[in-house]
Amino acid sequence: MTCSEFDLIRHFFAGQCIQRVDVPLGIGDDAALLAPPPGRLLAVSVDTLIAGVHFPLDTAARAVGYKSLAVNLSDLAAMGAEPAWVTLALSLPEPDEAWLTGFAQGFFDLASTHSVQLVGGDTTRGPLSITVQVTGFVSQEQALLRNGAQPGDGVFLTGTVGDAGLGLRLYQQPSDASDASNDATMHLVHRLEFPTPRVAAGLALRGCASSAIDVSDGLAADLGHVLTASGVGADIHVDQLPLSSAYRLLASKNDWQTAVSTGDDYELCFTLPAGQETAVLAGLDCTCTRIGEISADSGLRWRDADGQQLALDNTGFDHFTFGKPQ
Ligand code: ADP
Ligand code: MG
Secondary structure, three states: OOOOHHHHHHHHHHOOOOOOOOOOEOEOEOOOEOOOOOOOEEEEEEEEEEEOOOEOOOOOHHHHHHHHHHHHHHHHHHHOOEEEEEEEEEEEOOOOHHHHHHHHHHHHHHHHHOOOEEEEEEEEEOOOEEEEEEEEEEOOOOOOOOOOOOOOOEEEEEOOOOHHHHHHHHHHOOOOOOHHHHHHHHHHHHHHHOOOOOHHHHHHOOOOOOEEEEOOOOHHHHHHHHHHHHOOEEEEEHHHOOOOHHHHHHOOOOOOHHHHHOOOOOOEEEEEOOOOHHHHHHOOOOOEEEEEEEEOOOEEEEEOOOOOEEOOOOOOOOOOOOOOOO
16 A cells, blocks of 8 residues: 555544544644543553564554553553543554554554544554553542552452463464363453453542552562552462463463463452442452452562462563563
């Protein structure tokens, strides 16, 4: 396809169906003009996905488009913010029409689900890389932060963990398999490529959860950030971790370490003061599991069903720590 940068933007990105009333001027001028709601704060988050680093080079374009927005919506969910606007900076090796069509489909399907409007961006030629910035609204009193966990609070997880990490491993090392394990593998790879940002759960936790984070780098690493920010510790019961049936089928027996040390699940991990569990969990639109409790003793301790402490060999993905497996 030969087209100018402007044709490409018009064709693939300017004709979206979401038109919000708080966007007086969207794509097309030098900057968008936006009307934030009075009395609320803007929650802003940005994430870059680089081909070959954040997703395998042969990932379907629709999955790349979906996930580039999903990971950002997940950050807003973890703040208890209501998503509204998004910008998109695309670096493309060439204007590949089929790829752009798939990318836009994945991106706008999810944008429509959450009534998020693409209000601007930038398009350049270069190695495939996607930077998405989202903006949402939250009131100062209700924002979910990492630093409020208190001794005695319960630790909770939405959905299941470990699916994306195991899915990536199976995607990279396919094995000949039975029909049952093929279905399970497909489920895990789908979780890797199309994670569900827990936007409604984040909104429901506003004013209730004492802390929250989304699990992007693995439960061990991300819960560790909450503990550090809050100045507390936690005991997590590995037999209570929510694991999908696909994970249970395809992971090695009793493999809890993959589930807590691999990332990309985009579930919410949050803490709740004792006594609030029943009411809060009833208000969530997804499954949610209590996995442990916060303590005054610093550190993150993994425990088996008998309460014995277990050692974790690796803790999660960090771009700037060399020698760690991704
Ligand atoms: P400028 O040169 O003034 O920065 P651009 O030529 O980069 O403007 O972009 C023209 C318009 O198209 C702007 O409104 C910009 O926000 C929008 N735009 C550019 N690339 C994208 C994209 N990938 N997605 C959405 N909007 C885009
Ligand atoms: Mg520009």
